[in-house]
Amino acid sequence: MDLKLKVWRQSGPDEAGGFVAYDAKEISPDMSFLEMLDVVNERILEEGGDPIAFDHDCREGICGSCGMMIDGVPHGPKSMTTVCQLHMRSFRDGDQLTLEPWRASSFPVLKDLYVDRTPFDRIIAAGGYISVRTGSADEANAEPIRKKDADAAFDAAACIGCGACVAACPNASAMLFTSAKVAHLAHLPQGQTERYTRVLDMVETHDTEGFGNCTNHGACQNACPKGISVDYIAQLNRDLFRATVTTAADPVGS
Amino acid sequence: MELNARIPSGPVEKKWENHRFEMKLVNPANKRKYDVIVVGTGLAGASAAATMGELGYNVHAFTHHESPRRAHSIAAQGGINAAKNYQNDGDSVYRLFYDTVKGGDFRSREANVYRLAEVSLNIIDQAVAQGVPFAREYGGKLANRSFGGAQVSRTFYARGQTGQQLLLGAYQALERQVRAGTVTMHTSKEMLDVVVIDGVAKGIVTRDLVTGVIERHAADAVVLATGGYSNVFFLSTNAQKCNVTATWRAHRRGAGFANPCFTQIHPTCIPPSGEYQSKLTLMSESLRNDGRIWVPKDPEDKRKGNDIPEDARDYYLERLYPSFGNLTPRDIASRRAKEMVDAGHGVGPMENGVFLDFKHAIERLGKDRVSERYGNLFEMYERITGEDPYDRPMRIFPAPHYTMGGLWVDYDLMTTVPGLFAAGEANFSDHGANRLGASALMQGLADGYFVVPLTIGNYLATVTPGSADTDHAAFADVEKDVKQRQSRLLDVDGTRSAASFHRELGRIMWENCGMVRTAEGLRSALQRIPELREEFWRDVRVPGTGEGLNPSLEQAGRVADFLEFAEVMCWDALTRDESCGAHYRPEHVTEEGEARRDDENFAHSAVWEFMGVGEEPRRHTEPLEFPNVPPSQRSYK
Amino acid sequence: MRRVVNLYRSSVGKKILMALSGLILFGFIVGHMTGNLKVLQGCEPAVAGDHAAGLSVASQTCAIDTYAEFLREVGYPAVPHGAALWGFRVLLLGAIGVHASAAFQLWSRARAARTQGYGTSKDISFTYASRTMRWGGVILLLYVFYHIAHFTTGQAHSDFIAGGVYHNYVVGFQSPLILLVYLVANAALCLHLFHGLWSATQTLGANHPKYNHLRRPVATLLSLVIFVGFMTPPVLVFAGVIS
Incomplete structure (x- = not known):
């Protein structure tokens, strides 16, 4: 499946940020959401760009590192599921998704989707x-x-x-x-x-x-x-x- | 390299007690003059830092995570062993000691294991007092379960999140000391090297992952509690950031690395679903209590699991091990699964798994009972695979999970570099060639709460406090090394991501130094790893700069260290010319096809000395003696 | 007093004071609504010599007028004429002051806590009502000013007679525009109470696993009772049933 992403990019805590559009192509429904971002990042890197930064670690929903707003909902559409445990079968081919960091003055954005908690x-x-x-x-x-x-x-x-x-x-x-x-x-x-x-x-x-x-x-x-x-x-x-x-x-x- | 384990005198039951009496003490008033660095804030690191803070040392705790609570100890599911004998089923400190030595296939140090079993009692007391919500019986007493084939019920658990609850207990104790001012917490700081002055550890050099600043930190002693290296296989149940960098850098600075080839494979993980797979998810072993493992008899049988009739199925564990059946130990269950997949019997879209079937259990117990026991695991499985285990058999495959090897330490948990200690999974001490289920949490907390905070005093009492100084030339040299390595990584400006190299290294290691190691495979790995490493330094692409947050740079540095470390792991596997525990060399099997130990030639820990990148490392040995637990050959037939 | 100050200083304390003042106001609303129902009792021709009732409209005695007079007389002669009523008014004013100023402070705190908003956001609150509390509160405050000018002091009333509560009421609600204003305001009040009552139990920690599931239905019921109780007489007036 192919998706379109609108991702918040911000190079540092004191820099201004903005949305940048990316295509996520040939995504398998069995991928986790973060694996989908890995694929997008691999492509950004191949094209000489700077990959999208996001925090993540255990990828089994327990360390609490990952998290981002997907279309205005923390951790995306599936309830009781962290974004690392969210799989692409929850989305449809052609979906457009907006990815944003947690927004709170106490959680300054360090880079892109990565915040300080x-x-x-x-x-x-x-x-x-x-x-x-x-x-x-x-x-x-x-x-x-x-x-x-x-x-x-x-x-x-x-x-x-x-x-x-x-x-x-x-x-x-x-x-x-x-x-x-x-x-x-x-x-x-x-x-x-x-x-x-x-x-x-x-x-x-x-x-x-x-x-x-x-x-x-x-x-x-x-x-x-x-x-x-x-x-x-x-x-x-x-x-x-x-x-x-x-x-x-x-x-x-x- | 001198390997003196400094095992205290006396009978094994008295060694720890004797040692506590014999140890030199630091005057309480002087403790705050000593700076101690703890790297890593998992179970071992957080508990050690908190306890040393309580004792009055001036502790600096470092983690590359944004918070100590994110350490991968948090993901441990099953439980923690302790010889409390609350079930009155005949457990005792001695039995836990005995089981651990035997489970480690006689490749661990008796004295350390006994101490571990001894302090296991205190760990449970401590955790309960901290508010760890262990499972309880209706009468309000602590509940236990039998775990990983143990004959007694000695495992304490908090649903499937025991690691999380124990880590939060240690983390809270740590934060309490942060508030008290005895511990300074350095989050988002990755240790990139150890500073050794005149042969003694005196500090570390770190990179602030948020600002990119390379910093020097001096101390009178350094404790590494930085976990294991399962991620050398790329695909493992470890978290993405788990790495070998801290222990590898310490090794390069002179710390012996012991038994790196002792790695544990967990039999019940969810198989990869594609090339993009970033990690493997473990499911509790308890599934094997009621699930039946099988593969189609005919490799060409491409029918769906449910459509394959009974007579076309091979319940191979039940066939090969009639008495243990699906409950054979981890290493055997893992190896047999791999054999089946290698022989073409693999199931699933990538033909890379075996079935774990609950159809009979559901028929026998009813769906409700099965759901009561395994509901959360079934849910997890469905979330990841999109398949419903109530309707169709699960697919499982083994995955790297835990590493018994690590920095060599003496009885005081000090490495071959004086002043440098290693605790938890980062050291090699207690599990020998294989670890029992629910013993990892026990060892991490034993080291952190009850061992290192005491034994470090024995060392510090011989050191003048505040003797380390970041202005020393050695700090400048190490900092220069670190900066050079970083700019080298940034300057390659090749075409491939660090992850792609990591994936390739993982494949080499899994094929040649994974569940089955042949001399031939290991030799080919030892040829291919340096080639891959060379290609890495020629063609890796690390975007961005060293300033500010740069996850790609962090990852590249860790992969670079794995590319060096992988070699010593293969050397260790090659030179340990026997099968023992999780280390399986098909050249050494019994007539029954099981691992055959060679106690005559290999009843020792192999300790490696770094001789330079690409140079053959030097092998030293620490002989092991078993006066209390006479070595025997295990049999699960 | 130190403890109250401490309570006011913390964000949770502000909420607790908000809940307590809200409950005082709710108590007033219940009383007010009950009193208003006296309109349904209508009027009786005045009994000769009875001066206590029907001061201005001497030809009849209206239940609500009597009730209004009673409110002014409460406590007399222990306290001066009208003093109890004024005392109560001061209490209400204080409650409104605490309620509104805490709301304002919490609002400005919340603004400071998220200076950069989301590009895309989706409301996943329990109820829509919770998101209307702040503006709903402001609307209610404006409505209270109007309401006082309309029925208490009379400036906003086309034919105001001091003390002639029944008269003022009936005349007031014959206009469709005014009925609409009250309808909207009471709907806002109902929404405010629907969240506010549930929220107050939450804030005051009045939760118990056994009764938690009742909190929402009870809040719904109470806020609907208030709405129906307040709006029934005006609608009847407008429909010509009461005149």
Whole structure:
């Protein structure tokens, strides 16, 4: 099959960008979307051009490196699927596709479709962990955890940090990402000690990193390749409210 | 090259304890004066950096990814072993030790393996305390499953995403130390060389992948946790960016490379669908519990799988191994699949797979039960191939997956270059000639949480802190090398992409140094690799400049190193004139057609010394002794 | 107070304040709608000597006029005449102020968070309503000004009688143009509530796996009740059923 691509090209973070048209010819429906781009890039290289830059790594939908807007939808038309797992059989011969990077002030474009998502690391560093020194852990089976809590924690922890939620959000908010980590740890007994300081610190960093705020559109959930639910955002809100109006997050007792 | 494993004295059960007592300690107040560099932030790197940060060292962690969480440990599916014996099925530290040595086909170091089994207990405790959501039983206790043919259930798992959850635990611990200021995180920085001053590792040179700036970083010790080299085959289950550059550059600077030919092939991957194929996707081995593997008896039989009647099918594993059937170990299942495809029985549009059929399982268990067990894997298969495994047999083929070989390290995980440590898949230490399922995560975390952070102190206690200086002439020399190599790559201005060379190298390696290695094939590979390397340097085209983000340049540098590394791998396979574990030389088989070890001549680790590009490397050996686990010949008939 | 300030400082806190102020306004809307239904009760001829009702239109007593007078009298004599009403008005004004200023700040934050927009974009939000909240809110605010001038202070009314609520109401809705204005405004209000009510449960973290599936239907039902409740009497007026 043959497709036409309109791809955002931008040579550097401070350069102006624009759309450039490419033909993707003789594409097999069994190719993944990124393999299709590999083929296009191989051709660009043969013709002496600079290949389209995009981040990618594991190509099995778990590392969270890849991601781009395909016709205005993060990771393209197939739900619960990262762009590396999206296959060309989801498209038709002659389709015209627009490829754009994630757009958010906090995710500056480094080149073409490649953006910088390091603010996510800083949100985690603000409190997305349980403080336990190596070697200081209790015997693993000492504290039973209800299966449903462990499962719920896992569901939230399945986030791959790809940034599709930010890209999809009309406010460029990273609240789904932040809440997934807050909820993961809040579902576990080990996460209780720091539960309320964690939510305050993570939301504060989320804000200072320049992400927008959540206004409950739900676009993030629909864009998320791992199906992370906006219910976690509700939980984050509740925890933050509690942390603010009660003494739960106060550093010292009175 | 001196190979002193520095194995502590005493019985194997006491060695680690004795050693911890005998090790020199760094005064707590002095720890922050020591700079330690950790390269790689997968399970081993992230856990090591976090733990050393907690101990008070001044840690600098490097990753070529934009975030530590993208390391390929994240993709591990199955689980992590630990000798907890929660199932009361007779497991113990000693049994895990025994199984690992035996599984490694007696080519690993007993003392290291015992320590691994010992600290496996602590890993689970640590991970649970960090909030890793392992699978649980209804009573709230941790669940286990049996994995990869083990006779006991000792594998802990978090659905099919155990690697992801463990890595996120280590990553969060790492970010916690970043916040505490003990770890400085250097993301998007690729290590391109090690700096060795007077024979001692004192730093690294990196390229900032975003700005293109080549930087010098000095430290009192360097830990490489940069993973394996399965991508030498081009097509593997490894991520696109996995590479050999860090360990290869360390090797060029004097670190011995041990057993590079020990590479593991995973039997249940999705076969390539065309020339454009960029990677292979692994599906959990658990599929073999209920699926039946077969090929058409007649190579000319081109009917669809479902249309081939029972009497025209060859369930070859069940035929050859009546007692183990479809559950034969990874290497055997892989090799037999390749034999079938090579003999023309391959199925699928490219005739490059064998069938894995669930028809009988669905008849026996019902579609719902099958879906309950394998639903997510079936979904993944359908997403990639567009075929529904409930209706028609899956197609599978083996793919390179893990590399047991790596930098040679002593008991303290220090390479032959003092001050240079290697952890996780990057070292060669614990798995011998073959790795048990669910042991990779265990080893990465054992090294990172519990071994390197302690043993590095034993080394640092002998070093004056802050003795390294980036103004030293050695740093300038290495930086010059790195810059020259980069401009050489950019200046070739040929016609072919680095990827096309990589694909060609992969084909040579897969055919000659893959699942089956013959002396003849290896010799031809040793002839063709230098030719290909020469062509690469004559005809590669790397667009753009060294400034700013340039993925083509990154890739070309990695392929260039694979083109050098591939040779030593073939040398190793050629000179290991026996079959053992995953290393299969058809010249050495038992009457039953199985790998035959030669303990008399090859009960050792082969350690290679770099003698120059294109020069035959020098082979050294570290003899292996097995006082606790007497070598035996395995049989799966 | 420090805690409230802290709450206001964070983006989530702003949303929480927005949800709380929104709920106050929703409470008012429910009361207002219920009160309006008194129009359906119509009027009765005035009883001689009863001065409490039908101040201007002395010939009859209208239920809604009585009700309006009652609102002014609430709390008297404990508080001065009309004070409770004014107190409530101040509360509403405050709620509108918090609601609108938080909305404005969140909007400007969101603008700063994405300075470069998409060339092609597709709305994948749960509902269309969520994308109309900001402009819908502005429209509602303008409508409130008009509405006050129309029925409370009378400048925008062709035949306004102070205290003659029933009269003003019936006269007002005899014009098709005015009916249309109110129809559009109430549709906007309905849309605003449809998302806003669901959104408030989300923001206040009032979610529970057992009841989550009810949040959307309940929000839909409530916003429709408000729409029907507000628009039934005017339509009846326009149709001539009420005069």
